[in-house]
Amino acid sequence: MANPTAAMLVIGDEILSGRTRDANMHFLAQELTKVGIDLREVRVVSDDRDAIVAALNALRATYDTVITSGGIGPTHDDITADCVAAAFGVKIDIRDDARDLLQAYYESTGKEFNDARKRMARIPDGATLIENPVSIAPGFTIGNVHVMAGVPSVFQAMVASVIPTLTGGAPMLSQTLRIDRGEGDIAGVLGEIANAFPDLSIGSYPFQQNGAYGSNVVVRGTDGAQIDEVMKRLSDTMLTLPDPE
Amino acid sequence: MANPTAAMLVIGDEILSGRTRDANMHFLAQELTKVGIDLREVRVVSDDRDAIVAALNALRATYDTVITSGGIGPTHDDITADCVAAAFGVKIDIRDDARDLLQAYYESTGKEFNDARKRMARIPDGATLIENPVSIAPGFTIGNVHVMAGVPSVFQAMVASVIPTLTGGAPMLSQTLRIDRGEGDIAGVLGEIANAFPDLSIGSYPFQQNGAYGSNVVVRGTDGAQIDEVMKRLSDTMLTLPDPE
Known part of the structure; x- marks a missing residue:
């Protein structure tokens, strides 16, 4: 029986401009191989709504699992969560459980829980949260798509918590x-x-x-x-x- | 006026399995940025004919320039040239000028110019050769697609010879x-x-x-x-x- 398949969508102008060298693709490729999931395709797209939505819809229709990295922080160029909601045709808003996590964290650090940081609690309807032990702001899973941060330490922690939930294949x-x-x-x-x-x-x-x-x-x-x-x-x-x- | 656009297609199971960490994407991103060409998308696909042809046709229809890396060596898993010919709907065969380059090189090194090495002279009809000063086996350009080797030293040399032929934009x-x-x-x-x-x-x-x-x-x-x-x-x-x- 063929192994389950996966694709990765890397979101970020900084990779395409050559400013940053992507580190997440190589890490994910190794982790998926260990559990017998075939990473079949990776796409890197810029912080552009149409490009993200089109790539996400193509990949989620083709592969068993899609993992995205990047674009879920508090700044104006972090548009991934909204694009994922658009791709699935669902609403997105600040969700209580995500907001509570973030609020408790910022209160404990004495930082202001301002509007920008509240954006990180925007979760598409029907998604489940992915824990972020590094910097708290959660990723999320919706359908067969797992949405993760681009900062490598956070990405790696999120991969570690999602991989055990995936159906693996025969180890390669x-x-x-x-x-x-x-x-x-x-x-x-x-x-x-x-x-x-x-x-x-x-x-x-x-x-x-x-x-x-x-x-x-x-x-x-x-x-x-x-x-x-x-x-x-x-x-x-x-x-x-x-x-x- | 908007800058010219480019995409990259990375071909190779070794990247997707995590065995090798891609080095060419970061290099190309930096070189294109220097000359004002916007790298808008990168796709990494496996050594699979249908996947390569589909990705190549999607990218060449969308962006001004497409650069591929990988899959043009002498072994059975090097299928890029045949896939490019299929994508363009043209024939491919051993071409005299490419064969002559390779034959002279292997004669000078005392290595046998065998059938496997002759495969590296297979060039789609209508393509022009891209010089390979490192290991001689040429890349080629057909339409808006530039087909290059995956070995980083060769890829970099080919990028250096192709970039001056591209129409750049305002330097970023x-x-x-x-x-x-x-x-x-x-x-x-x-x-x-x-x-x-x-x-x-x-x-x-x-x-x-x-x-x-x-x-x-x-x-x-x-x-x-x-x-x-x-x-x-x-x-x-x-x-x-x-x-x-």
Whole structure:
């Protein structure tokens, strides 16, 4: 049976302008892989209402789960929650439970719970809150969409609390063989092996080190015995190649 | 006049599985920003023919320029060139000029110019080659799509040769003000300023450092005098805020 699928929607001008290097995609990819959920697509869009709504609707219709990052803070450019409500066609307003969480937090820190901070209690109708142990302002889940903050420490905490609620698949196993030959030397045999083992994903990731070419061959799948067999076949084949000149 | 727009399509299972952290998106975002081209969207898809063709057709219809990375090597999982040909509805085959480049290179290195390596000379009909000074195997341009390698050193060299051929816009200027206050303290004034200066993009990027909250406020636009004015207004406003408790 195929594993459940997921997509990620990264919202933020700062990634697209090159000001910030996204850190959340890589983290999420690793966490989903651990529990057997296939991250199939990532989209990065700017802080633009039409772009966010269109991307969200496309992704939630295509994949089992969608996780968004970014745009749920108190400032004018934080429009994600409103866009999610628009995408689902539901109302959005300040919700009591979210407001109470925030109010208690700001009272405890002596900061003013002003209108801007109250915006972070705006939750689309029908959503459930995602806990934020770092800075309290919650994320939320609506349908198959999980809306999270973009600040990496908060994003990671929210992912940690949502992942156990998702239906995982067979954990993806992988083994890597480093081959100090150009990809062109091993492409033939890799293609043959890929054909012979259609249930495995066999990837070749080339690199250049000290002027010489090599490749990391990564064999992924859910059947450990098949992966072992491919790794042995690969190792045996490497012994038969002529030495690099 | 609005700046030209661009999108990026990253092709590769290794990014989505979390095995590799993408480095090309951040590089491209910075390079495009320098020449006044707005990177509006990035999509990351797996090594899947239908996914690549669909994403490519959506992006090339929407944005002025599309840049792809990944999937143009010699191995079985390198299917980008064939997918681009399919998206454009053109034929693809080994092309003499690309083959000659590769043949001369492999002869000079004493490596066999085998069938796998010849695959890297497969170029869709009507494309022009993008030079690859690092490892010779060329990228190509067809229509508004520029197809580049995923290995960062090669991707960067290809971007450097393609950028001068693109029509740039007004260079985007930016200034950043670090504010050692929670975003909620400054959100009100930021929203007012954003309303007053619709031609500027005013972003707030929160951080947490040594347990205290702060934000980098980034003001971007093409009009340096307007940016100066906003920065002054921001600085003046910060002086009027009560001290953090």
